[in-house]
Amino acid sequence: MxxxxxxxxxxxxxxGFFTPLYHIASSVISGDAMMQSMESAMEGNNFVFIVGPAIVGALVHMMVGAGYGIVFAAIAKVAALRGAVLTVAGAVYGFVVFAASAWLLLPLTASILGGGDPIRDMATMVGYPTFIAEHILFGVVLALVLLPLAARRAHR
Structure with a gap:
Protein backbone atom coordinates (compact mmCIF):
# COMPACT_ATOMS: atom_id res chain seq x y z
CA MET A 1 0.00 0.00 0.00
CA GLY A 16 6.52 14.09 -4.17
CA PHE A 17 7.51 10.51 -3.39
CA PHE A 18 7.68 10.87 0.40
CA THR A 19 4.64 13.15 0.74
CA PRO A 20 2.31 10.28 1.80
CA LEU A 21 4.54 9.62 4.82
CA TYR A 22 4.55 13.30 5.76
CA HIS A 23 0.79 13.50 5.19
CA ILE A 24 0.19 10.66 7.66
CA ALA A 25 2.67 12.16 10.12
CA SER A 26 0.76 15.44 10.05
CA SER A 27 -1.92 13.75 12.14
CA VAL A 28 0.42 13.98 15.14
CA ILE A 29 3.12 16.53 14.16
CA SER A 30 3.32 19.70 12.07
CA GLY A 31 2.44 19.46 8.38
CA ASP A 32 5.54 21.48 7.42
CA ALA A 33 7.36 18.46 5.91
CA MET A 34 4.30 17.62 3.80
CA MET A 35 4.12 21.16 2.47
CA GLN A 36 7.88 21.29 1.82
CA SER A 37 7.72 17.99 -0.08
CA MET A 38 4.76 19.13 -2.19
CA GLU A 39 6.33 22.51 -2.97
CA SER A 40 9.61 20.86 -3.95
CA ALA A 41 7.74 18.44 -6.23
CA MET A 42 6.14 21.40 -7.99
CA GLU A 43 9.67 22.71 -8.60
CA GLY A 44 10.79 19.37 -10.03
CA ASN A 45 12.31 17.67 -6.96
CA ASN A 46 10.21 14.58 -6.20
CA PHE A 47 12.50 13.16 -3.51
CA VAL A 48 12.65 15.48 -0.50
CA PHE A 49 13.44 13.24 2.47
CA ILE A 50 13.09 14.54 6.02
CA VAL A 51 14.00 11.78 8.46
CA GLY A 52 11.89 12.60 11.55
CA PRO A 53 8.54 13.13 9.85
CA ALA A 54 9.17 10.15 7.53
CA ILE A 55 9.75 7.87 10.52
CA VAL A 56 6.70 9.24 12.34
CA GLY A 57 4.53 8.74 9.24
CA ALA A 58 5.79 5.21 8.69
CA LEU A 59 5.27 4.25 12.34
CA VAL A 60 1.76 5.72 12.52
CA HIS A 61 0.76 4.03 9.28
CA MET A 62 2.23 0.65 10.26
CA MET A 63 0.54 0.74 13.67
CA VAL A 64 -2.84 1.55 12.14
CA GLY A 65 -2.32 -1.11 9.45
CA ALA A 66 -1.33 -3.67 12.09
CA GLY A 67 -4.50 -2.91 14.04
CA TYR A 68 -6.67 -3.33 10.95
CA GLY A 69 -4.70 -6.48 10.09
CA ILE A 70 -5.35 -8.04 13.48
CA VAL A 71 -9.07 -7.39 13.12
CA PHE A 72 -9.15 -8.99 9.67
CA ALA A 73 -7.08 -11.99 10.82
CA ALA A 74 -9.55 -12.58 13.65
CA ILE A 75 -12.53 -12.32 11.30
CA ALA A 76 -10.88 -14.65 8.79
CA LYS A 77 -10.08 -17.21 11.49
CA VAL A 78 -13.57 -17.19 13.01
CA ALA A 79 -15.19 -17.41 9.55
CA ALA A 80 -12.65 -20.08 8.47
CA LEU A 81 -11.88 -18.15 5.29
CA ARG A 82 -9.28 -19.60 2.94
CA GLY A 83 -8.24 -19.66 -0.70
CA ALA A 84 -9.93 -17.36 -3.18
CA VAL A 85 -12.70 -16.54 -0.68
CA LEU A 86 -10.07 -15.19 1.72
CA THR A 87 -8.54 -13.06 -1.02
CA VAL A 88 -11.90 -11.62 -2.09
CA ALA A 89 -12.76 -11.01 1.57
CA GLY A 90 -9.46 -9.15 1.88
CA ALA A 91 -10.38 -6.87 -1.02
CA VAL A 92 -13.81 -6.20 0.48
CA TYR A 93 -12.22 -5.57 3.88
CA GLY A 94 -9.81 -3.11 2.26
CA PHE A 95 -12.77 -1.20 0.87
CA VAL A 96 -14.44 -1.22 4.29
CA VAL A 97 -11.22 0.12 5.82
CA PHE A 98 -11.22 2.86 3.16
CA ALA A 99 -14.81 3.85 3.98
CA ALA A 100 -14.27 3.75 7.74
CA SER A 101 -11.07 5.77 7.41
CA ALA A 102 -12.33 8.36 4.93
CA TRP A 103 -15.67 9.10 6.52
CA LEU A 104 -15.24 8.29 10.21
CA LEU A 105 -11.76 7.66 11.56
CA LEU A 106 -9.74 10.34 9.75
CA PRO A 107 -12.24 13.12 10.58
CA LEU A 108 -12.33 11.86 14.18
CA THR A 109 -8.53 11.74 14.33
CA ALA A 110 -8.31 15.27 12.93
CA SER A 111 -10.67 16.50 15.63
CA ILE A 112 -8.99 14.69 18.50
CA LEU A 113 -5.33 15.20 17.53
CA GLY A 114 -5.70 18.53 15.77
CA GLY A 115 -4.50 17.41 12.35
CA GLY A 116 -7.00 19.70 10.66
CA ASP A 117 -8.11 19.58 7.04
CA PRO A 118 -5.11 17.58 5.72
CA ILE A 119 -6.18 14.65 7.90
CA ARG A 120 -9.94 15.22 7.81
CA ASP A 121 -9.90 15.48 4.01
CA MET A 122 -7.12 12.97 3.27
CA ALA A 123 -9.23 10.92 0.85
CA THR A 124 -10.15 14.04 -1.12
CA MET A 125 -6.56 15.31 -1.16
CA VAL A 126 -5.17 11.96 -2.29
CA GLY A 127 -8.08 11.43 -4.68
CA TYR A 128 -10.80 8.87 -4.10
CA PRO A 129 -9.74 6.45 -6.88
CA THR A 130 -6.17 6.30 -5.55
CA PHE A 131 -7.25 6.14 -1.90
CA ILE A 132 -9.69 3.32 -2.66
CA ALA A 133 -7.07 1.41 -4.70
CA GLU A 134 -4.53 1.76 -1.86
CA HIS A 135 -6.93 0.27 0.65
CA ILE A 136 -8.13 -2.57 -1.57
CA LEU A 137 -4.47 -3.38 -2.25
CA PHE A 138 -3.89 -3.42 1.53
CA GLY A 139 -6.74 -5.90 2.02
CA VAL A 140 -5.62 -8.20 -0.81
CA VAL A 141 -2.00 -8.28 0.38
CA LEU A 142 -3.20 -8.87 3.94
CA ALA A 143 -5.26 -11.83 2.73
CA LEU A 144 -2.34 -13.20 0.72
CA VAL A 145 -0.14 -13.05 3.83
CA LEU A 146 -2.80 -15.02 5.73
CA LEU A 147 -3.31 -17.67 3.00
CA PRO A 148 -0.59 -20.05 4.26
CA LEU A 149 -1.93 -19.85 7.82
CA ALA A 150 -5.47 -20.53 6.63
CA ALA A 151 -4.29 -23.48 4.55
CA ARG A 152 -2.47 -24.98 7.54
CA ARG A 153 -5.58 -24.64 9.70
CA ALA A 154 -7.65 -26.36 7.00
CA HIS A 155 -5.29 -29.37 6.95
CA ARG A 156 -5.45 -29.99 10.69
Missing part, protein backbone atom coordinates in the same frame (compact mmCIF):
# COMPACT_ATOMS: atom_id res chain seq x y z
CA UNK A 2 2.73 2.46 0.96
CA UNK A 3 4.75 1.67 -2.15
CA UNK A 4 1.68 2.26 -4.32
CA UNK A 5 0.84 5.51 -2.51
CA UNK A 6 4.40 6.80 -2.80
CA UNK A 7 4.67 5.84 -6.48
CA UNK A 8 1.34 7.53 -7.22
CA UNK A 9 2.48 10.62 -5.34
CA UNK A 10 5.71 10.85 -7.34
CA UNK A 11 4.13 10.11 -10.72
CA UNK A 12 0.59 11.05 -11.74
CA UNK A 13 -0.17 13.05 -8.58
CA UNK A 14 3.04 15.09 -8.81
CA UNK A 15 3.25 15.82 -5.07
Missing amino acids: AAFAMTAAATYQGV
